Amino acid sequence: MGAVVKVHNLSMKYHSINSEIAAVENINLSVEEGEFVSIVGPSGCGKSTLLSLIAGLLLPSEGQVIIEGKQVIGSSHQVGYMLQRDHLFEWRTILENVVLGLEITHTLNPETKGSVTRLLDTYGLADFKDKYPNQLSGGMRQRAALIRTLATDPKILLLDEAFSSLDYQTRLAVAEDIYMIIKRENKTAVLVTHDIAESISMADRVVVLTRRPGSIKSVYNIELSCDNRTPMNSREAPEFRHYFNQIWKDLDVHV
Amino acid sequence: MFMFDKKRTISKEHMEFLMKVRQRKILILSARILILLAFFLLWEVMAELKLIDSFITSRPSRIARTIGNLYSEGTLFYHTGVTCFETVVGFLLGTIVGTVAAIILWWSNLLAKVLEPYLVVLSSLPKIALGPIFIVWIGAGTASIIMIALTVSVVVTILEVLNGFLAVDQDKIKLVKTFGANRLQVFTKVVMPSTIPVIINSLKVNIGLSWVGVIVGEFLVSKAGLGYLIVYGGQVFQLDLVMTTVLILSAAAALMYQGVVYLEKLLMKNGRYTSDKIE
Numbered sequence: 001m002g003a004v005v006k007v008h009n010l011s012m013k014y015h016s017i018n019s020e021i022a023a024v025e026n027i028n029l030s031v032e033e034g035e036f037v038s039i040v041g042p043s044g045c046g047k048s049t050l051l052s053l054i055a056g057l058l059l060p061s062e063g064q065v066i067i068e069g070k071q072v073i074g075s076s077h078q079v080g081y082m083l084q085r086d087h088l089f090e091w092r093t094i095l096e097n098v099v100l101g102l103e104i105t106h107t108l109n110p111e112t113k114g115s116v117t118r119l120l121d122t123y124g125l126a127d128f129k130d131k132y133p134n135q136l137s138g139g140m141r142q143r144a145a146l147i148r149t150l151a152t153d154p155k156i157l158l159l160d161e162a163f164s165s166l167d168y169q170t171r172l173a174v175a176e177d178i179y180m181i182i183k184r185e186n187k188t189a190v191l192v193t194h195d196i197a198e199s200i201s202m203a204d205r206v207v208v209l210t211r212r213p214g215s216i217k218s219v220y221n222i223e224l225s226c227d228n229r230t231p232m233n234s235r236e237a238p239e240f241r242h243y244f245n246q247i248w249k250d251l252d253v254h255v
Numbered sequence: 256m257f258m259f260d261k262k263r264t265i266s267k268e269h270m271e272f273l274m275k276v277r278q279r280k281i282l283i284l285s286a287r288i289l290i291l292l293a294f295f296l297l298w299e300v301m302a303e304l305k306l307i308d309s310f311i312t313s314r315p316s317r318i319a320r321t322i323g324n325l326y327s328e329g330t331l332f333y334h335t336g337v338t339c340f341e342t343v344v345g346f347l348l349g350t351i352v353g354t355v356a357a358i359i360l361w362w363s364n365l366l367a368k369v370l371e372p373y374l375v376v377l378s379s380l381p382k383i384a385l386g387p388i389f390i391v392w393i394g395a396g397t398a399s400i401i402m403i404a405l406t407v408s409v410v411v412t413i414l415e416v417l418n419g420f421l422a423v424d425q426d427k428i429k430l431v432k433t434f435g436a437n438r439l440q441v442f443t444k445v446v447m448p449s450t451i452p453v454i455i456n457s458l459k460v461n462i463g464l465s466w467v468g469v470i471v472g473e474f475l476v477s478k479a480g481l482g483y484l485i486v487y488g489g490q491v492f493q494l495d496l497v498m499t500t501v502l503i504l505s506a507a508a509a510l511m512y513q514g515v516v517y518l519e520k521l522l523m524k525n526g527r528y529t530s531d532k533i534e
Contacts, residue, residue: 055433057429057432057433074435075432075433075434075435076435077433077434077435079433080433081429081430081433083426083429083430084426085426087424087426087427087430089427089445089448089449091448091449091451100431100434100444101434103444104431104434104435104436104440104444105434105435152434
């Protein structure tokens, strides 16, 4: 299995009138097919910048991002991006919402519409196709948002703090839910979060970033001794606490 | 998740609650009608008892007679029609031109920045002051009146709608950009639909402003319309005519406003646009 995404010596600077701020510096990272990578870091360390760079929403100051052997210049629909809030459009029905990406990429045809409908059916949203987002619960909305992302069949999913707008219980449940769907659809994913437990529970590999300018501080291959690995079960594994403490130390949090 | 079960039985308590809501509605409606009747009655009685001078205040019975006269002369619907036509045209043009201008300014950030001070000056300028200029340029007629109505509402529309466009959640824009959306798609898929409630709201403001523009225009041009009747009545000291026209004007303005409210309901049905902030 080859690397889906390769990040090469990536640096990014923001310019303002008074200063130049280095958001991320010299990042090297590669994500294998089917892998789930979490990126944790202190707030403002450039985690989201890194995702925007991978998605091609921003152009790097230095270095490059390569997806499936091709350099990323400008946004491409090889990447599926999930934001903090679901951002389902309240003026569209659920079905109209999930085909948004297909509409934009001009790939909406009976075939793609059929496969999206199948996804909705598979993940329990069949009865909500013609409902508006405000008629759905938070968890269902997040699920619909994931299906919207999956609809364009992206090579890699980028989850930008995708659960942090939910309350704690919903968040655990939705993380579980989204994780299962990602695994079942066999997708490669990168999750950015500031929640250490969440990062360990979902990932095969956790990348810890330093304070700004963000660069890679350490990388952990998460190996947990639990059968049937799900975010919930992972939290029960004996090694979980060990990883947690180590990452906590790496983050070096001062109040 | 909210699922409405229409067939559920209503408990006694809930029944009582619904009754109370209903009673309150009836109370409010009857109080409103009562105030109106009392006002006209008081007016009439005070005029009858000569507590007020009905030469300068007029009185409901004479207003009713004036309406009858206007109707039999055939001028009632003519003047009302002229004014309503001018208002609707001015209102529609103001909204359309304003929205199109806002779209252009949203599209070109640079242009918006360049034109900003001019917009500020135009928005604080009392547009009525331009009336005589339009009359000289376009002529003393309907076109000038519509132009004044348009000018009064257009700048407000530009600013309102542009602010609406700029207030669209950046993350929503980011979302469509991750699908590779171009600027036109960003506009048609996100910015425009998100701003519909703002545009509807500006319709409500514009209808009021258009009335102002049209009436002032008719004051200046004075050939036909309700504004003309008011000015004419004032000049010949026929307060009956002035009061009658003001009443007709209030009714027409209220009806048109209700029309916009109805349009809003129509566009916002199905629970769309009921804000997605509750999550």
